[in-house]
Amino acid sequence: MTYTTKDLDTDKLLALYRNMLRPRLIEEKMLILLRQGKISKWFSGIGQEAIAVGVTMALHDDEYILPMHRNLGVFTTRNIPLYRLFAQWQGKASGFTKGRDRSFHFGTQHYKIVGMISHLGPQLGVADGIALASKLKHKNKVTAVFTGEGGTSEGDFHEALNVASVWQLPVLFCVENNGYGLSTPTSEQYNCNDIADRGLGYGMESHIIDGNNIIDVYSTVRALAESIRNNPRPILLEFKTFRMRGHEEASGTKYVPQELMDNWAMKDPLMNFQAYLKEINILNEEDEVSIKAAIVSEINEHLDVAFNEEAIIPYKTIELNDVFKKFEYQDINNNSNLNEIRFIDAISQGLRQSLEQHNDLIIMGQDIAEYGGAFKITDGFVEQFGKDRIRNTPICESAIVETAMGLSIAGIKSVVEMQFSDFVTSGFNPVVNYLAKSHYRWNQNADVVIRMPCGGGVAAGPFHSQTNEAWFTKTPGLKVVYPAFPYDAKGLLATAINDPNPVLFFEHKGLYRSIRQDVPTDYYTLPFGKASILKAGHDITVISYGAAIHWALETLDATPKVSADVIDLRTLQPLDTETIFKSVRKTGKAIILQEDSLFGGIASDVSALIMEHCFEYLDAPVKRVASMETPIPFAKQLEDQYLSKNKFEDALKEVLNY
Structure with missing residues (x-):
């Protein structure tokens, strides 16, 4: 492997080396812990460290990076405390997801890292949004997002590149082409010579980079990032590399020809760069041992912290309260016009x-x-x-x-x-x-x-x-x-x-x-989770929302002898169960009208809630009225037959006469 250090001084070269060595040593330790059953799964990035480290070092610390499974070097180069990473992988509270997710499925605003989800593709569009915000606020920041060559077949990849190109967003789309999507080789993934060729179709600049050459990665990305800050635009980068271990450890590598494994082993980014630094007298044996010892000591120290942390104690209230961000509703309604x-x-x-x-x-x-x-x-x-x-x-x-x-x-x-x-x-x-x-x-x-x-x-x-x-x-x-x-x-x-x-x-x-x-006429707000009582009565409770509430009102207007509570739900999540239960306990009968087809609709859950909480007050079974169990048709006579509008009156009489 040939290195051209150009304007890189000794400190920078050693920093590149340390930042590649750190994730390699962590991975080697994790593979031991995986065999011991102390972590549940591992996606190895051994052989690909130069990409994560080079890209991260080329960006500013306040620029967002959206990494993947094999980008441990992003997290370690941003100097996330190792005990927090170890706690994340063990499902401990001091991790980043409180035990709710594993692996690298997390983000952290403090370190400007946004982790991926298992569906892979969505993070590419998320990078577009972050970059759009930078452009709108004139921040002159770059956003880097990673994917694998397999992920480039997903529609999200193409949509994200197209949006970024049309809007000229400052995004580096970093494709780690490591030869296999799990076990499927690139020859069965796409039919072009290089993924970088796709840039032309989106009117986008693209580059192919030796992903195992840390100098090429760092120097090229640094120059491109600086250019993007001054001239916002997206760039597609294809990093040629190889995955030396399985997609995840259980997968193995039996599907990879041994000759291919041997050839790429000779291109190991860490070993080659280490040899180069020794060759130019920047690193000697004593330095190597000292650097490794310091990293191993750090790893062991932080592992002890993570292992000694108590297991998470589940509390239902905490789990439920964290589903939504807390929102303090402000009632604004000072307008009489x-x-x-x-x-x-x-x-x-x-x-x-x-x-x-x-x-x-x-x-x-x-x-x-x-x-x-x-x-x-x-x-x-x-x-x-x-x-x-x-x-x-x-x-x-x-x-x-x-x-x-x-x-x-x-x-x-x-x-x-x-x-x-x-x-x-x-x-x-x-x-x-x-x-x-x-x-x-x-x-x-x-x-x-x-x-x-x-x-x-x-x-x-x-x-x-x-x-x-x-x-x-x-x-x-x-x-x-x-x-x-x-x-x-x-x-x-x-x-x-x-x-x-x-x-x-x-x-x-x-x-x-x-x-x-x-x-x-002026701006005002209304609260979520508060239904509207449109009519008050004592015979029956009518529950609906959307266009169907108007159908119910029309029917009731045509049958004035029926005295009904009419509840317009307005919000379905959150749902105003208090108003529903209070009304049903008063009238003793309930009918729920929805436009959607019956099975699995809102009416089913509202009915179940009434049965669970108001059963002893009911004088008749709860009635659900909904549209036909077919797709909605086009022709008017077919659509009229489909919709629940014309079923409501008969159903209402049925419940009233029960």
Whole structure:
């Protein structure tokens, strides 16, 4: 291996050596502990240390790095106390996830490291968000994100590169090409000569770097990082390297030809650099022994700290309280001026006034800028707030949700518009696995609102008409809001944006231009977890939300002899069970109407809660009314048959006559 030290002095060369040696010695110790059963799993980076160390040393300490399984050198080069890493791997409280996750599935704001999740791809888009925040705040910072060659086949990789290129974000996309995705060789992973070739397709600069040559890695990345700080843009880096051990230790390496293993063993980044330093008289045997002894002593000392720490004692209250970041709701409602507006106008006003309240709030979505969005909700926003804050996005729901997560990590709120709630499926993974779990895992909130235009009754067919709230109410870490009236929509949207936790905000398309109401003209908020009692009665409790609440009211208006409590849930997570239980205990009967199909919907859980908490007060079985167990059809006569609207009256009479 050839080294060109250029302007690197002795101290820098020795620092590169020590920083590679440290993770190597830690790994060798971890492999022993793994065999002893003292840690549960290990993903070895032996043979790849030069990449993690070189990139980390090339960046400033206040620049974010998003590493992978095999990037122990990132964590050690940033000088994270080793006992905290060891405690993390043993599931101890002084680790970074309080025993809730293992391995490198964690982040730390103090050291500007954001760990990966097992799905690999989402962190690439998260890096886009962090870089976007740097660019918007004129910080001139670089963000580096790692992936393996296998991960470049995921859609998130392509979406993230495309967004970064379109927006010219200062991101270093670092691909560690180590030859195998678990056991699948690169010949079965992609059909181009080099991953770096893909940069051309995204209009992006790219480079191939010898990932085992620490000087090449450090010097090249340092120069590129400095260039990006002065001229923000993304760069794709392919590091050629090799994984000398299995994907994880249980996998082994039997699928790798021995000749290939032998050839790469000769290219060991640490051993070659150590020999080079001896050759140029910067390192001698005595220095080598001394440096190793100091690192081994540090490892053993910190292992003792981690091993001697008591095991975690589980407390339900602590676990439940850490799912969401604490949010102190502030009631703002000092406006006596009212104006009758449509549901859609309330959403637009809520967004506009929140943009005025929060100077760095970003809105992202397809066609939301000059075009004003598919429903014209953001029409005129660009003229008032500019394109930095009202951002048209490529058609890539996953990357935009991830970008919103990255913005939150960097301290910026965002609202993401799904053009239709149906399209959230293309971004489902980062919603339920990244946004929902980050605060519980490592105390990082996702300050993101995802707007979800939803619902049927508008003859839009199976892909533009779903009301899919139940997909998210069962995912701990997400809040779900579903208003039915303009007043609620505007106030709850303001609260959703104020809330530092991820909120799915459902807006029924059929209500946009059909429902009008007097709404305060100025900014105001409404609390989550507080249902609205629209009618008071004594015969039965009617529970619903969204467009279905209007169907229930229409039916009750047509049957004035029925005296009903009508409860509009407004928020589904958190759910106002107190109001539900109080009403049911009064009336003795309950019917729940939802637009979604029956099985697994909100009505099922509300029904179960009533049965568990109000059984002795019931005079009839709880009744659920929902749409057909089919996808929602297009033709009006089929859609009318599908929707639960026309089933409600008969079901109501059935319960009343029980």
